[in-house]
Amino acid sequence: xxGVIQSPRHEVTEMGQEVTLRCKPISGHDYLFWYRQTxxxxxxxxxxxxxxxxxxxxxxxxxxxxxxMPNASFSTLKIQPSEPRxxxxxxxxxxxxxxxxxxxxxxxxxx
Amino acid sequence: GxxxxxxxxxxxxEGAIVQINCTYQTSGFYGLSWYQQHDGGAPTFLSYNALxxxxxxxxxxxxxxxxxxxxxxxxxxxxxxxxxxxxxxxKRRDDKIIFGxxxxxxxxx
Numbered sequence: 001x002x003g004v005i006q007s008p009r010h011e012v013t014e015m016g017q018e019v020t021l022r023c024k025p026i027s028g029h030d031y032l033f034w035y036r037q038t039x040x041x042x043x044x045x046x047x048x049x050x051x052x053x054x055x056x057x058x059x060x061x062x063x064x065x066x067x068x069m070p071n072a073s074f075s076t077l078k079i080q081p082s083e084p085r086x087x088x089x090x091x092x093x094x095x096x097x098x099x100x101x102x103x104x105x106x107x108x109x110x111x
Numbered sequence: 112g113x114x115x116x117x118x119x120x121x122x123x124x125e126g127a128i129v130q131i132n133c134t135y136q137t138s139g140f141y142g143l144s145w146y147q148q149h150d151g152g153a154p155t156f157l158s159y160n161a162l163x164x165x166x167x168x169x170x171x172x173x174x175x176x177x178x179x180x181x182x183x184x185x186x187x188x189x190x191x192x193x194x195x196x197x198x199x200x201x202k203r204r205d206d207k208i209i210f211g212x213x214x215x216x217x218x219x220x
Contacts, residue, residue, distance in 0.1 A: 031206060043154070043198065043210040056207055091153060098142060098159035100200075100208060105153055 006092050006103035014111050018080040021106045023092030024073055031095035034067055034077050037105070038088045049075065082110045113137035115211035117199055122217040123189055131184045131214045133199035143175050143182045144200045148213070154198060157184070186216075194218045 005024040013019055025032050033048040047057040052069045060067070064083070069075040079086055089107050093100040115135045123129040133143065142161035146154040158166050160175035160182060172185040186193055196213040203209070 033208065035210070042212040045207065045209060048207065050206065056205070093154075095206075095208075098144060098161070098202065099156040100144075100146070100154070102153040102155070 004092055004094055004101050004103035006090075006106050008106055009104060010107045010109075012109045012111065013082055015083055016081045017110075018078065019082045019086075019108060019110075021077045021090050021092075021108070023075045023077070023103060025075070025092070025094030026096070026101055027073065029094035029096050029101070030072075032069060032075050033093045033095065033100065034075070035091045035093065036088045037091060043091070046077070079108075082108075084110045086110050113201070113209055115199055115201060115209065117197075117211045117214045119212065120215045120217065122219065124219050125189055125191060127189050128185065128187050129189060129216065131186075131197050131199075131216070133182050133184075133211060135180050135182075135199070135201050135211075137201050137203060137209065139204035140177070140180075140201060141204050142202045143173070144202060144208070145171075145173050145184045146198045146200060146210075147195050148198065149195045157197075159202075189218050191218055191220065 007022045034046040036044045046059045047067045049069045067077045087110050089105045091105045093102045117133045144159045145157040148154040158173040165174045170187045175182040196215050198210050198213045200210045
């Protein structure tokens, strides 16, 4: 298995632009998590899905953030409009039993 | 609310043993996990404890005391490649997984 696949690996954009991050979980994993990592705040849980259904989005910082999982093999995290404080590494992870498998992350820089 | 506390940094010598503690406060606690993250990399799973006691996986061991809301990660025979950040993470009954802020482990030769 190729593991959790995220794209893009790096994104540099200007304030106000829309950003879409993508994730392909490991086949057969029924949970998918989106985290954001910064030096100040650590690894923050944004939202998680079970069988493609959003279970808890209380970690999504603002209405500018939205996430979807249209099928078992694809999820997106969208930021519109983006702001400099959104700069971070965004990780997607899928879960098997007690273990999370992380993608390599998408490093977002908003200028 | 919920919180996880772990030291921000720990320093140890190559070949030695180091223990990284984690205390947590959360409703619906189900289990405690540990993850390792090297600079620029993604977190990778090390261990998971759902029951009290010690779990051993090679040079790494993890301990949980549910009554004390406390756990630790024990790393033995430290190697330079163990220099990384280590995160404890709580799994709740609602399947939410919350991470601590991480402990940066520095290893001296």
